Amino acid sequence: MLAASCTEHQSNTVSLLPEPKMPQLGERLQKLNSRYKIRFLPDGYPGKLLEDNTIYPHPLYGNYVLNDYLSQYKKEEKKELYDAILKVADAAISRMTEKDSALIFWYEPYKKFRYDEPFYSGLAQSSYLVPMYKVYQLSGDEKYKQASEKILNSLMVPIEENGIFLNYNGIVSIEEKPEEPPTVILNGWLSALASIKRYYNLSSSEKALKLLTVSLKTLPGILYKYDCEPYKNTRYLLSGYQQFRMAIEEEDELEIQSIKIKNTETYIYELEAKNKSERHNYHNYLRAEDVEKSENGYAPLANHVHFNVVMSRLSFPKKNVLYIDVYNQEENNTLELQRLKYHFSAKKGVVNNKEWLIDTTLILQQGKHHLEIPLYWEKFPLVGYPTTFKKLGDEFYNVYHFIHINRLKQLNQLAQNDTIDYYINKWEKYTSQWPKMEIYEGLNHHAYK
Template sequence: MIGHSIRKRIGLVRRPAAIRRSFPSSLPPLPEARQAVYEYYRLDFDANGCPMRRMPDGRLVFHPILIPYLVADYLNLYRTTKDPACLDYARQVMDMALSRAEPGRDELLFYYEPEGGLTAMPHRFYSALTQSWYVKSLAQLEKICPGAYREQLARAFASLLIPIDQGGVLVRRDFGWLVEEYPHEPPLYTLNGWLTAIRWVLEALPELEQCNLDCREFLRRNLDAVEHLLPLYDAAFCWNTRYQLTGFTRLKIVTDRRAGMTCGSFGIDIPGETPLQADLSPPAQSPRWHSHLERQDGRLLQFNIVQSMISYPLANRYRAEIRCDQDCTATVFVADGDYDPALTAMPTTRWREIGRHDLRTGSNQIDGDIPFDDRNIFAYPTNFKKKIAGRFYNAYHIVHVIDLAVMYAGTGRQMFADTARKWLSYMDHWPEMQVLADPQTSKTSHVYGDDLSAVVERYLSRPVIRTL
């Protein structure tokens, strides 16, 4: 159980479902596109006016990313309308967020709690994506109100420098650094959150450097890692990009006769990552982000496994101790499936044979490669599940394109421009794809609409000298 003070801070105290508050009447209205986004997030307000998310069961939960979204939106309105009420409101809600940050830390941290229901992750964590939104919004406030937000801005940036093995979000590799949207073991390498974090640090660089922070090493090492890994995110087989490089799938071992097969241990090795041991006695509702035994019946051992493309072209490997009460032959299969835009992970529709082992009576140690193929669909492409104003959108592929275009304009790294154009062209195929034939499935951006290509080209057509 968590204490009442923590429950109150993260918004788990139940409030009457009938309460529904709105923005102060003195504020000008947000653009319709942004209003639709807040409807998607089920934005509501507690009795003190703090922006919250209304959960399906009626609870109000503090969603850390909503306030920097609102700050950015109302500062945009302030710049266009010069209405001081917009700036006042942006400052007011930021103060509400700062009061809910993790206490007793030098860094500014906003945690996601498993009890809150905002994430499927079963553990407490903070997200580089959310933290970078605070970097963005605090930098914008600091630019308008010099000195007022300098300390909090520095604290928000410092959160991106805590290594993942110390409870943070920073992953250091030989090819560079990256920050994780969802810190996990093994790392998920989620592209959307990573690119957006880099983009917002780039945008905030003048204000960060006025805080006497050396952000350039952080940026260079992350940009180097993006260049190194970017080709792995390409999913041209469905004219898309991958949401992350790590994913879950299934592996099964089947014997040619009833041999009383049992499992003493099972693990997945991803070259370069910490070896993963499967749970052989998982709870009934074990999350798929952890390798575990799903089924066994004497001839069959079926596992949910977590694997990753990060080692490509070196294959992930399985290893197991198998016990049998008679000699037999075991065949190893890995699950396969097809892309479905309405799903967030690969559906298991068929199996692919990847190995055979002759087993003897008693204990057997087996291992083998889990070969990559031409799709590697376990690292699932971005979906079309974001429902806004009655239509289903692919938000993340478009984020990948826009972020790369902005990163090119801010760094001059040509690979970002080339990849942004390539991935933008994939959208030309969406109207022809049978899996996207549903008229409720939008083939455009909910943010930019038909102007997406023009927006991207405005970033890519600027003369840029490489600076990072």
């Protein structure tokens, strides 16, 4: 057995303890460490130092340090580096859970990172494939080879079985974080495929090649959904939130029987009232303070009833649809559907403008009404927000747009696909236009090195 249950280990934060003596991080990782705040736990696993002086054993951090130490060891074969490589690899494996021939490093619920329940990530899992196999090559110990094989197995567990393998409407992807509807984060998907490709090159694993080939076949047909021409950018993911409110002329005369959002071909969600402590932007909900339970649904407590929906570009160019069922007791009751306006900030992403726009106005007669309201994409350009710029050192860089381009280049060495090549060239040309765009003024327009 390679790993014990995650409940037996420090998967959540632990108090700051004396660190074990570990080799110094390499130059590049040291530069990034002002952001990462890497500290070592007693077993040698690298975690993130939080503001409350606890250390969170982030699943990605073991990969960061393993790759760093392996790179240093390749340049100079020091015993202290060799020992540290095995120590970090063992600590990572010990924090994983083995289930049905899959080895999984779970993200445990923690309020700082808004994790509601345990999940695992295709990005984090796949990032261990290559370093674990390299540790096997370095040490000759089969347990590291077995670990890499079982990590690969984790990438093939369907989302329906609490996994990360998405097979939806002709799209086969590896999800960075499983959600409903699927977010299909492009960096997570492409980075997972790039890791699988590198792992295959090292191991000649037929299972890895099959997974890579199946997913790559579906990639060209979805890239257009990530193209964000108005901002000369790429979309980070395919889902996004949108706040609405119903402005009701005579709220005492109206009962809201249900509100549903159809955001893909197959996903339809009914909204429930949630308190502030229970909700966040990527939840579908009615604001609980605006309504009270009634016989057949909800009774408005004020003439404005706010609700939030998660929209998805998986259906693009087809529209998402709102289904609203109400019962009106009075003739000629006016109901306005209003949407909150957002704008894009290159540093912050989607920003609330605190301005409400009228989307639809309805004059309701007495009786029951079933409303189907199509959500036109022209009104929601920031669903699936464009990639942003993050501060690295003294400047702001767009990391993910360049990752999208570079990962596609790596993968197209195998795929040899004209559509992939088209988007590589198009997205590279976007960056040459950034210096002329006010929204990107004062930012670094080159890839971070």
